[in-house]
Amino acid sequence: MDADTQAQVAFFLTGRRPSECLAAVDGLDLRPALFAGYRELTRLRYDFPLVLVGGRADGLFAQSLSGLVDGALETVAQGGEGERIRKHVLRLELEIRALAAAGVVKPFSALWDEAASRLTKTADKSFAEDLRRARAAIKFDGEVADCDTALPSRLLRHGWAAVQKQKAEAFHKDIGRLALKLSDILKADYERSDAGRSAKRLKAAVGASFGDTFDFDAMSRMLGKALPQDAFPPSRRKRICDLLDVFGRQQFFPALDAGTKPTAAKPYSFLFESCAEALQAFRDRMPMLIELVKAITVAELEIDGQYVESKHDALFEQFGANGLGQQDLARFPDYLVCVNAGQLQAVEQARLMEILSSSFPIKVLFQIDDILEAAPTGGSNLDTGVRTRQIANMAIGLNTVYVLQSSSSNLFRFRERVLRGLAYRGPALFSVFSGASAKASGLPPYLMAAAAMESRAFPAFSYDPSAGADWASRFFLEANSQPDLDWPVQSFAYENEEHQRVSEDIAFTLVDFIAGDRRYAAHFASVPRAKWNGSLIPVDESLTRERKSLPDKVPSLLMVDEGNVLHKVIVDEKLIGEARRCREMWHSLQELGGIHNSHAEKLLARERSAWEERMRQEVEAHAAQAAVVSAASAAPAAPEAASPPVEQEPERSADEAYIETPRCSTCDECTQVNKKMFAYDKNKQAYIADINAGTYAQLVEAAENCQVAVIHPGKPRNPNEPGLEELLKRAEPFL
Amino acid sequence: MAMNIMSTTGCLLEMCDERFELEDYQGGVPRWCTGCGDNAILAAAQRLCRDEGLRPEKTVFVSGIGCSSRFPHYMKTYGFHGIHGRALPVAEGVKMARPELTVFVNTGDGDCCSIGAAHWIHAVRYNMNLTVFLHDNKIYGLTKKQASPTTPIGTKSNTTPRGSYLEALNPLTVTLGVQNVSFVAQAVDWIPEVLFDIVKAAYRHKGLSFIRIVQRCPEWLPDMFEPWMRDPDKVQLLHHDDGLQFSASLSRLYKNQLRHDPSDLNRAREIASSLEPIPVGILYRNPDVPCYEDLLRSDKLRTPELTRAVLDAEFDKYTIRPQGSEKMQA
Incomplete structure (x- = not known):
């Protein structure tokens, strides 16, 4: 092992960095090589900033600036002027992006105007006109949000508000309908009352034009006599008034007339910055919520005329004792x-x-x-x-x-x-x-x-x-890039010392991510160009190796400095250990997401080996069969599919009297002949209820009268009945 | 986690729902002639109400004039025995004002296909959620035997003593030719099992369900239906996985069966044209045709204030001002 490699391995194992072989990364302002192209984000077109569109509770509640601009360009950048318009509008988009990145918080329309006014000062006349046309094609507006610290909470609050608005609308529609119908019930009761039919009230109802034409006292007396006997129960009146009161007092949604009615109860807030407070508020408000849900349910029954005190009073007494179900809660904020x-x-x-x-x-x-x-x-x-x-x-x-x-x-x-x-x-x-x-x-x-x-x-x-x-x-899990790999692999192109374009695939690992954070600079060391040698291997490759003896390869990554000059940086073992742990966690997620699922793979391997074994046996069996020339018996036929069960009709003797009840067309012919002998079943179709309730002559008559010929008179039960011979002849077609 | 489960509150309320028996729907004793096919239709309707748990006070039967139109009297529900040919517009009015009610229409071949023909065409086009029974006995029975539009050619009646001259109108092909048609079926009163199945399918269809029921009139046309009654092969049952399926016992008697997809409009028109055998079953069904009442439904609450404002706006259009008042105002 040469001295350079030795120094690199020593750094890898201990984090010690001899200054003559390795350089500290502090102060070099290095960033992972794949970040080289993303130095100035405002020059790029990507998802951000977003426009948080108001009043939408669907996928359009947040839209990207680029998406909105693209949509507008599709409409307006047509024909010969298309290219010019595109250029102008994209220039404006750039300006808006820069404003948003600088922290300007304004609605999209205001930001557009501000950016446009900045640019049009120096631009020609067509510029303003192009922007005006593009702006007219964008039908959305809302706050602009860049990808910053505040974004998660802004986006969540925005989406949440849209969902709550929808709920509020549905609630007010429901409550409005219920309140109106309940008031109608009370109003109808008033109209039926003595007061409602008083001469004064009747006169007021007719109006001034024909006020003198009628004798309202006489009318009142006459109508008074016609008052219905079944008076409106006071308990129902009280119940309805109570329901209306509960609707008026609710604080879960802002009252529609809150602006005009200062006495309206202040609505609850549902936004919190503490879990404990939210939980407490939820619990404190539960009794009111139960009361409101109960009122809504009772109101539905009342307006449908379905509330029966003997049944429902007891049912609603304990209403909500076990809290409310998710379906009941779902209509509230x-x-x-x-x-x-x-x-x-x-x-x-x-x-x-x-x-x-x-x-x-x-x-x-x-x-x-x-x-x-x-x-x-x-x-x-x-x-x-x-x-x-x-x-x-x-x-x-x-x-x-x-x-x-x-x-x-x-x-x-x-x-x-x-x-x-x-x-x-x-x-x-x-x-x-x-x-x-x-x-x-x-x-x-x-x-x-x-x-x-x-x-x-x-x-x-x-x-x-x-x-x-x-x-x-x-x-x-599919939103992650290349989810079936341990680390996503990107192509990275650079110019080498001979000014040739070199392209290589680089895996982006946890170490690359940590390398972008200055707090971890001590775990990295830059290898001077002269000392780049074959012992430097990419991090992802090093992760696949298991160290069994003294390592001869050191994990390294490519980084670039401010001037986009390439550096090779080696990393110590501690971070490699972290990367390994991160990969383990990623593997767990992959399994949950069905990627490289170990159970499935085990099962697959087992099935594959079973299949291979079966194939092998079949091949052997075929070979054996070919050897036996006389073995020519046909394989037994597969059993036939079970036929569906057939309905069995009861066995009837020709002597028995009966009706094919399912075919009866309810025409009343037989019941007219003898109501005791013939009756209707629960579906209003005829059957013989009592064969002894009439004579054979009646059976025959009914069979003859039957419109659909489903009555079978059978043989006479009383051999002494007069005229049997003739009756038997008449009955013959119906036996 | 299944999200479509019924809430506890919903379950508790359903538990308290009233259950009804056939008797709860039986009104007056029918005055139809003994043996009349209308009885079978009445039995099917009452059975449907019971099986579907329709609340009598939320159910309306609307009729026009004729034997069939006595129907509402025999149902213990709300009813409207209307004027000749106008059963459908009355029913449409009821449905428009009270969309929560279940509305049935009983109309005869004279009521619907003659004096009410224009209403019939437009009711099909409006496709409101109604179930229409066309009781077609091919004769004016209540007025004692006059030819109706569906009377077969050559039939002698009080108005056609030498036999009727015109080919009978086919209510099925007419209905199937109207835009927005969404449900057409044909039943015969003498196969109650199929009649009930068709009535049930019609009720469950959202839109105007039109059932032509070929109905015997033993009083005035006692022989007219004899050939069909005697020979089951003269009736062709239409079956399909998306339509009706028949029991084995029924299939033993009625062997003439045809597989027909109710979503195929052209084939439905072809089958509907057949007079021999009579097709029985669901000819056409399209659940995607919008209902007129849904198209016009407004989210606005009909408060007294809104009603007053709309009326005032209408009246203002016809306000007569004294002559010269405009000049004075100017």
Whole structure:
């Protein structure tokens, strides 16, 4: 082993960095080589910034700026002017992106105007006109949100508000209908009362035009006599008034007339920044919620005229004693709690688990700003998100929680899953890595968040218990790039010393992700170009090797400095250990997602070997059969498929009198002949109820009259009945 | 986790639901002639109401004029014995104002196909959620035997003593020719099992379900249906996985069966044209045709204020102002 390799191996094993062979990475401002193209994000077209479109509770509630611009260009950038318009509008998009990245928080329309006014000062006349046309083609507006620390909570709150708005509309529609119908019942009762039929009231109802034409006193007297006897029960009146009162007092949704009616009860807030407070509020409000659900149910029965005191009073007395089911809760607002992992204390953590184990409609945004923070225990392992990632994994284990884990860079792609989680009937956990810690390393949060997901440090997945009964339906892992690989592999091209283009495939591992964080600079060492040798191997390759003796290869990665000059950086064993742990965790997720599932693979191997064994035996059997020339007996035929059971009709003798009841057309002919002998069954079809209730002559007459000839008179029971001979002749066609 | 499970509250309320018997739907004693095919239709309708648990106070039978139109009197539900040919518009009005009610229509061949023909065509096109029974006995029975539009050519009646001159109108092909048709079936009163199955399928279809029921009139046309009654092969039962399936005992008697897909409109028209044998079963069904009442349904609550405002706006159009008042205002 030469001296250079020895120094590199020593660094790998101990982290010791002799200055003559290896350089510190501090101050070199290195970043992973694959980041070389992403130095200035505002020059690139990607998902961010987003436009949080108001009033939408579907997949369009958040849209990307580029998507909106592309949509507009498809409409307006046509014909000969198309290219010019495209250029102008894309220039504006760039400006808007720069404004958003600079932290300007404004609605999309205002940002558009501001960017346009900046650019049109120096541009020609067509520029403003092109922008105007493109703007007219964009029908959406809303706050613009860039990928920053605030994004997860802004996006979640925005989606949550849209879902709650929908719920509020449905609720007010329902309550409005119920209140109107209940008031109608009271009004109808009033119209029937003495007061409602008083002369004064009648006069008022007719109006001024014909007021003198009628004698309202006489009319009142006449109508008074016609009042119905069944008076409106006072208990029902009280019940209806109570229901209307409950509707008026509810605080779960803002009252529609809150603006004009200052006395309206203040609506509850459902947004929280603490799990404990949200849980407490949910419990405190439960009695009111039960009262309201009960009122709605009773009101539905009342307006349908179905409320029966003897049956329903007892039923509703205990209503809600066991709390409310998810279906009842689903029409009321969901609670949204936004917490930050960095500030989560033990008590809060316990409350969070309490929420997740409950069936309450509480949605929790668990925002993680730093997944590379130092382990609080100071143990040999780095933390690398394990602690925070545990929350999502534990929540999945509870089986009934909607769980979504994603970097904020991927939230736009997961927008429909976010909405689904917000609309889910039980608790939901949104574990989001914001990438905000990257600022210390000079990286934009978007890049840090995307790198966390790409490197498997923070994979994206969702678990939706409402999507089906099995893991294949519930668990979704495919959003991660190249999910069937350990590490995603990207092609990387650069210019070598001979100015030739060189392209190679680079795996993006956890080590590449950590290399972008300055806090871990001590774990890396830059190898001077002169000392690049064959002992430097890529990190992913080193991870596949098992060390059984003194290593002769050292894991290295490609990094670039500020001038995009390539560096090779070696990494110590501690981080390689971390990468191994990260890969293990990724493997577990892969198994849950059905990728390289070990059970399936074992089963497949077993079946394959069984199949191979069967094939082998068949081949041998064929060979043996060919040897026996006389073995020519045909294989026994396969048993025939079972035929469906055939309905058996009861055996009847020609002497017995009977009716083919299912064929009776209810024409009353036989029952007219003898009501005791012939009767109808529960389907109003005839049968012989009592053969002794009439004569044979009546049986024959009924058979003759039967429109569908389904009466069979059989043979006479009384041999002494007069005229039997003739009757038997008449009965013959019906036997 | 299954999300379509019924809520506990819903279960508790259903537990308290009233159950009905056939007697709960039986109104007055029918005055139809003994042996009349209308009885079979009445029995099928009452059985349907019971089996589907239709609440009598939420069910309406609307009829026009004729033997068949006495139907509402014999049902213990709400009913409207209307005027000649106008059963359908009355039923449409009921459904429009009270969409939560279950509305049936009973109309005869004279009521529907003659004086009410225009209403019939448009009711099919409107496709409101109604179940229509066309009691077709091919004669005006209540007024004692006059030829109706469906009377077969050559039939002698009080209005056609030398036999009727025109080919009979086929209510099935007419209905199947109207835009928006969504359910057409044919039944005969003398096979009650199939009649009931068709009535049930018609009731469960959302849209206008039109059932032509070939119905015997033993009083005025006692021999008209004899050939079909005597020979089961003159009836062709239509079966399909998406249509009706027949019991083994029925299939032993009625061997003439045809597999017909109710979603095939052209084939339905072809089969409907057959007079011999008579097709019995579901000819056509399309659950995707929108119902008129749904198209016009408004989310706005009909509050007294809204009603007053709309009426005022209408009345204002016809307000007569004293002459010259506009000038004065100007």
